[in-house]
Amino acid sequence: xxxxxxxxQVPASIPSEPPSPPQVPSGRISPQDLELMKAxxxxxxxxxxxxxxxxxxxxxxxxxxxRNLTVAELILIVALSCGIVTxxxxxxxxxxxxxxxxxxxxx
Numbered sequence: 001x002x003x004x005x006x007x008x009q010v011p012a013s014i015p016s017e018p019p020s021p022p023q024v025p026s027g028r029i030s031p032q033d034l035e036l037m038k039a040x041x042x043x044x045x046x047x048x049x050x051x052x053x054x055x056x057x058x059x060x061x062x063x064x065x066x067r068n069l070t071v072a073e074l075i076l077i078v079a080l081s082c083g084i085v086t087x088x089x090x091x092x093x094x095x096x097x098x099x100x101x102x103x104x105x106x107x
Contacts, residue, residue, distance in 0.1 A: 029037075069077075
């Protein structure tokens with residue numbers, strides 16, 4: 001029981017390879033083997049949590065926030081849409097008045 005890691009402590013070094021499971025005789029698990037397996041499972045869980053936290057800390061997280069439009073943005077949208085409609089109508093008027101006046105002469 002002395003080799004168990006309490007839940008509040010983090011192991012000082014993280015081994016690169018997971019420890020191998022204890023060799024258990026066929027069918028019987030002693031209380032010592034059970035405690036040893038629990039301690040190793042706890043160590044692996046702590047290692048995996050630390051690896052996930054370091055991986056998450058290294059990757060940049062992009063957060064998109066949805067917000068309402070401001071009054072200035074609404075005014076800009078209305079002004080641009082009115083300007084676009086006016087330009088299209090003026091262009092159409094110019095083209096429709098000038099096209100019938102164009103004459104094609106054949107020599």
